[in-house]
Amino acid sequence: MASPIKVCVTGAAGQIGYSLVYMIGSGAVFGADTPVSLHLLDIPPMMPVLNGVCMEIADCALPCVREVVATDDPSVAFKDIDAAFLVGAMPRKEGMERKDLLAANVKIFKVQGQALDQHAKKSVRVLVVGNPANTNALICSQYAPSIPKENFSAMTRLDQNRAQAQIAARLSVPVSDVKNCIIWGNHSGTQFPDVRHATVAGKSVYDAVNDEAWIRGDFITLVQKRGGAVIAARKLSSAMSAAKAACDHMASWWQGTPEGSYVSMGVFSDGSYGTASGVMFSFPVTIKDGKWSIVQGLPIDDFSKGKLEVTGKELCEERDDALAVCSAAQ
Numbered sequence: 001m002a003s004p005i006k007v008c009v010t011g012a013a014g015q016i017g018y019s020l021v022y023m024i025g026s027g028a029v030f031g032a033d034t035p036v037s038l039h040l041l042d043i044p045p046m047m048p049v050l051n052g053v054c055m056e057i058a059d060c061a062l063p064c065v066r067e068v069v070a071t072d073d074p075s076v077a078f079k080d081i082d083a084a085f086l087v088g089a090m091p092r093k094e095g096m097e098r099k100d101l102l103a104a105n106v107k108i109f110k111v112q113g114q115a116l117d118q119h120a121k122k123s124v125r126v127l128v129v130g131n132p133a134n135t136n137a138l139i140c141s142q143y144a145p146s147i148p149k150e151n152f153s154a155m156t157r158l159d160q161n162r163a164q165a166q167i168a169a170r171l172s173v174p175v176s177d178v179k180n181c182i183i184w185g186n187h188s189g190t191q192f193p194d195v196r197h198a199t200v201a202g203k204s205v206y207d208a209v210n211d212e213a214w215i216r217g218d219f220i221t222l223v224q225k226r227g228g229a230v231i232a233a234r235k236l237s238s239a240m241s242a243a244k245a246a247c248d249h250m251a252s253w254w255q256g257t258p259e260g261s262y263v264s265m266g267v268f269s270d271g272s273y274g275t276a277s278g279v280m281f282s283f284p285v286t287i288k289d290g291k292w293s294i295v296q297g298l299p300i301d302d303f304s305k306g307k308l309e310v311t312g313k314e315l316c317e318e319r320d321d322a323l324a325v326c327s328a329a330q
């Protein structure tokens with residue numbers, strides 16, 4: 001076996017962390033033959049809970065897990081890491097405005113960006129899950145200037161998986177038959193789940209569904225509001241599916257995308273498809289040798305253009321609010 005990959009999970013004592021550390025330890029992300037060293041970070045009051053998680057990791061007797069470091073100190077958690085899952089964030093409390101949540105979380109991601117800059121490998125690949133994920137990823141990267149900005153991404157894979165599952169259910173086909181569903185924009189209610197370019201067993205999803213009103217209406221709303229529907233049912237937010245999506249995202253980044261397939265990731269916009277540049281916008285990407293490239297040349301109709309504009313505008317507003325919070329805190 002090779003030397004272990006050092007993988008940090010923040011918010012490791014939380015809901016998503018509980019599923020995620022198991023999945024990473026089981027070899028689902030970096031490969032069944034690749035040993036991992038798990039660096040688990042949470043805040044001081046959560047250390048007893050994190051200790052319990054560590055006990056359970058030991059009890060899983062996972063062959064890939066070579067070492068577990070549990071800490072409340074980012075400088076220890078980020079030391080020489082190769083990959084980071086930044087899950088830890090303040091949850092939205094009842095009555096809390098979106099702006100207040102953004103302000104609280106942006107400060108966390110500013111501090112973590114600074115700590116990554118100082119302690120992580122320069123080649124570290126950082127996946128931000130904690131919300132607002134796109135803007136947190138942007139801020140994190142901004143405060144880690146010695147790490148290439150292409151090494152930061154935000155998770156929209158859960159939305160992609162949700163879209164894929166809804167299409168599979170609608171067509172009564174296995175979910176693995178559905179490919180190339182795209183999530184454009186922000187991981188929020190303005191995201192645009194797009195199946196115009198998706199295929200089912202090699203044929204167009206659009207033709208197979210044959211119901212444009214549904215694709216442009218209920219399907220989009222269903223995916224956009226799926227997180228809320230899970231909260232209403234479970235009284236807790238999506239955790240198992242979020243952990244699975246985080247693993248899918250990092251596995252694609254590590255192992256690449258198969259020929260002819262793409263995945264959605266929040267990455268730095270270069271203005272492709274007329275989007276605002278300088279925000280973390282979810283695009284379809286292909287990945288080779290650990291580097292993502294935005295899929296170019298997909299035809300975009302006026303309906304889609306309108307959707308891209310709305311979600312891009314929201315991302316610009318979030319970015320401006322986040323930068324104002326950061327400069328006020330300086």
Ligand SMILES: NC(=O)c1ccc[n+]([C@@H]2O[C@H](COP(=O)([O-])OP(=O)(O)OC[C@H]3O[C@@H](n4cnc5c(N)ncnc54)[C@H](O)[C@@H]3O)[C@@H](O)[C@H]2O)c1
Nearest residue numbers: 011013014015016042043088089129130131133155158242
């Ligand atoms: N991008 C997505 O698709 C997606 C999907 C689901 C959830 N989320 C987001 O993921 C985040 C985590 O969700 P959860 O259900 O696991 O929440 P949770 O509240 O169960 O766990 C969050 C954990 O983060 C820890 N934490 C808080 N501040 C921290 C800090 N500064 N450093 C390290 N750890 C810190 C908390 O102590 C807690 O243990 C939330 O922001 C949620 O909105 C994103």
